[in-house]
Amino acid sequence: xxxxxxxxxxxxxxxxxxxxxxxxxxxxxxxxxxxxxxxxxxxxxxxxxxxxxxxxxxxxxxxxxxxxxxxxxxxxxxxxxxxxxxxxxxxxxxxxxxxxxxxxxxxxxxxxxxxxxxxxxxxxxxxxxxxxxxxxxxxxxxxxxxxxxxxxxxxxxxxxxxxxxxxxxxxxxxxxxxxxxxxxxxxxxxxxxxxxxxxxxxxxxxxxxxxxxxxxxxxxxxxxxxxxxxxxxxxxxxxxxxxxxxxxxxxxxxxxxxxxxxxxxxxxxxxxxxxxxxxxxxxxxxxxxxxxxxxxxxxxxxxxxxxxxxxxxxxxxxxxxxxxxxxxxxxxxxxxxxxxxxxxxxxxxxxxxxxxxxxxxxxxxxxxxxxxxxxxxx
Numbered sequence: 001x002x003x004x005x006x007x008x009x010x011x012x013x014x015x016x017x018x019x020x021x022x023x024x025x026x027x028x029x030x031x032x033x034x035x036x037x038x039x040x041x042x043x044x045x046x047x048x049x050x051x052x053x054x055x056x057x058x059x060x061x062x063x064x065x066x067x068x069x070x071x072x073x074x075x076x077x078x079x080x081x082x083x084x085x086x087x088x089x090x091x092x093x094x095x096x097x098x099x100x101x102x103x104x105x106x107x108x109x110x111x112x113x114x115x116x117x118x119x120x121x122x123x124x125x126x127x128x129x130x131x132x133x134x135x136x137x138x139x140x141x142x143x144x145x146x147x148x149x150x151x152x153x154x155x156x157x158x159x160x161x162x163x164x165x166x167x168x169x170x171x172x173x174x175x176x177x178x179x180x181x182x183x184x185x186x187x188x189x190x191x192x193x194x195x196x197x198x199x200x201x202x203x204x205x206x207x208x209x210x211x212x213x214x215x216x217x218x219x220x221x222x223x224x225x226x227x228x229x230x231x232x233x234x235x236x237x238x239x240x241x242x243x244x245x246x247x248x249x250x251x252x253x254x255x256x257x258x259x260x261x262x263x264x265x266x267x268x269x270x271x272x273x274x275x276x277x278x279x280x281x282x283x284x285x286x287x288x289x290x291x292x293x294x295x296x297x298x299x300x301x302x303x304x305x306x307x308x309x310x311x312x313x314x315x316x317x318x319x320x321x322x323x324x325x326x327x328x329x330x331x332x333x334x335x336x337x338x339x340x341x342x343x344x345x346x347x348x349x350x351x352x353x354x355x356x357x358x359x360x361x362x363x364x365x366x367x368x369x370x371x372x373x374x375x376x377x378x
Contacts, residue, residue, distance in 0.1 A: 012036050014058040016110025017046075018102050019066055027106035033114070038103060050074055060113035062086045062105075063121040071123045083121040084112055122247045131217055131243035135236075138210035139286065145203040152196045159184045171200075214239045226340050229347045231309065232298030232333050237290040241337060244287050248342050254335030261288050263331045279327060288330075295329035296322075307349040 012028040024046045028037040041049055050059065055078045061067050063083040071081040093100065093108040112118055124132075149167055152174070156162070161177060163170050174197055177183065178190050185193070218224040218235045227238035251257040258264050262282035268275045281288065299322055302313035309332070317325040340347050 008036055009052045010054055012053055012057060014110055014113055015050075015053065015060065016106045016108070016113065017059060017061045017070075018106040018109060019061055019064060019070065020102065023102070025102035025106040027103070027110045029110055035107075038106070040102065046070070047073060047077075050079065051077060053079060056080055058082060058113055060084055060109050062089055062109060068124045068129060072126070075123065081123065082113055083123060084109060084118065085121055088112055088118065122250055124246055128243045128246055131239060134210060134213050134217075135240050135243070135286065138207065138214070141203055141206045141210065145200065145207065148196060148200050148203060152193060152200070155189060155193055155196070156185075159189065161185075171197075211236075217243075223341060226344075226346055227337055230333060230336055230340065231305075231307075231347075231349060232294040232329060233291070233337065234294055234297075237294050240287055240290055242341075244284060248338055251338060254338035257338040258331045258334040261291065261334055263288060263291065263327060263334060291330040291333060292326060295326045295333060298329055298333075299325050305349075308352075309349060 011030045013031050014029050016027040018025040018027075022043065024041045024043060026037065026039060026041060026046075026049070027035065030036050053059070058080045059074050060082045061070060061084070063085055067083055071083055074081045089105070089108050089112050090097075092111040093104050095104050149170065153163070153170065156177065161183060163173055174193070177185070178194055178197075215235055217239045218228050221239075221242060224235075224238045224242045227233055227242055228235050230238075233241070245257075248257070251260065255264075259280070260283050262280045264280060265276040266278060266280045268277060298310075299313055299317060302310040302317070304310075313325060313329060316328060320328075336347065339345075
């Protein structure tokens with residue numbers, strides 16, 4: 001490497017890397033923010049190029065596919081790797097929406113990483129990504145099974161055979177339908193339904209294997225064990241949340257964690273007047289869906305339990321309806337989960353929260369002048 005190239009690389013203090021399937025665009029700046037390098041690298045060239053960067057150099061990337069993989073490799077080389085959510089990067093693209101390309105994206109990533117208030121995505125371990133891949137595959141099998149059942153129903157409906165909505169009802173009747181010679185099913189249609197039924201059984205077997213693996217993860221992970229004991233989360237939600245979130249202490253409060261999951265109202269507030277809208281639905285759709293589905297189970301069975309949360313759920317459902325109560329319960333579970341994970345304590349359904357002493361002391365100081373005024377003679 002020439003002296004000029006060595007000097008150029010040593011001047012870089014921050015790099016923005018735009019990741020793609022075949023190429024990686026890099027944008028490096030010096031301490032004054034001036035561009036030092038901007039070039040396109042092939043995937044097999046990126047690590048060798050990054051090895052020339054000075055130790056501790058900031059390398060920022062979007063938290064996209066393969067982002068965590070590159071982050072782990074670069075961090076092992078002694079670089080300061082930072083992952084940024086894609087929607088935090090786009091406002092820093094100087095060319096706007098109409099000027100999106102690899103070079104402008106890399107420059108925007110580099111600029112976003114310079115902001116002191118920027119929030120970064122924690123780098124996932126390979127174990128975390130492995131557990132999340134299990135959940136993604138399970139979700140795919142679930143959707144494929146639903147599609148398979150709908151295809152069977154569609155074929156049978158063409159011949160005037162309609163059954164109840166429950167998959168259990170359809171499966172219980174399906175074998176008899178295939179063997180019944182009195183219906184209008186043709187020979188080809190019977191073979192089609194038989195093959196679809198076999199595919200349905202195969203998908204059920206895949207689902208059972210995934211559920212078994214999820215159970216093993218929960219039993220082997222102390223944080224997942226604690227999360228699974230929370231009413232309305234269960235093993236599936238605990239496994240996904242622990243693997244998907246990773247470090248819960250990245251959030252300053254349970255309210256911030258709930259906002260990250262997208263189960264809080266949107267805001268359009270101004271002038272001291274709060275104006276709340278619909279649920280934001282930001283963040284990971286899968287994690288939010290698991291929380292909502294678990295909350296529905298908790299709401300429907302709340303009348304069978306006697307803890308404070310269940311009594312609150314019964315009253316809330318009667319006042320605002322079960323759908324809003326489910327979202328409120330999901331938000332509460334998110335806050336409980338944050339507290340359980342950050343404090344490393346087990347879930348107690350009878351727990352009564354106590355306000356921090358600092359807030360109580362501040363409240364007493366505010367109330368003291370008013371009490372003195374009340375006691376002073378006129």
